[in-house]
Amino acid sequence: MKQTYRAIAGLIALGVLVQAGAIAAGWFTALHDVDNGLVIDKNYDGNAFHGIHAFVGFNVMPLLGLILLIVSFFAAKSVPGARKWAGIVFGLIVLQVALALFAFSVPALGALHGINALAVLATAVRASMLTREARPARAGTGGAFDVPRQASGSSAPEASRPVS
Numbered sequence: 001m002k003q004t005y006r007a008i009a010g011l012i013a014l015g016v017l018v019q020a021g022a023i024a025a026g027w028f029t030a031l032h033d034v035d036n037g038l039v040i041d042k043n044y045d046g047n048a049f050h051g052i053h054a055f056v057g058f059n060v061m062p063l064l065g066l067i068l069l070i071v072s073f074f075a076a077k078s079v080p081g082a083r084k085w086a087g088i089v090f091g092l093i094v095l096q097v098a099l100a101l102f103a104f105s106v107p108a109l110g111a112l113h114g115i116n117a118l119a120v121l122a123t124a125v126r127a128s129m130l131t132r133e134a135r136p137a138r139a140g141t142g143g144a145f146d147v148p149r150q151a152s153g154s155s156a157p158e159a160s161r162p163v164s
Helices: 002-035 049-073 082-105 109-129
Strands: none
Touching: 002 049, 002 082, 002 109, 049 082, 082 109
16 A cells, blocks of 8 residues: 555656646647737637646546545555645645636636645655655654664774874
8 A cells, every 4th residue: 555655646746747737838839829810818718738737637636636545544554644644635636626716716816826736746745755664663652753863973984084
């Protein structure tokens, strides 16, 4: 389950990159088309890149977020914080969809839509990083994981240390 959790979190992070690329390509294509005589008005439905952005954003990303949340319950024993971070990722994806819908009425929300996309990316990467190997919890730490101690002394070979 650990690898499934990692893969789905990674797919969500990749999905954010696909979304950013699709919307950028969509608007640069629209601007190019305007330069060639296209009129953008209330009847404009966008281009193929806008369609990709809409499909991935309204279908693929929420589905991946829900799958990550479900998988997190099975991966919780081997991935510390799996449920919490999956919940955060899923919540941010739901917020992302809501911001997209409301931004058509309140265009300034479009800025929050872009900022929240970065939060989805960051939390998905964080969720993926939870799958790294960790030291087992010590008794009496409430499930907290040990942090490796810093090495003391010099890491230089004995022969290169200064003579005292």
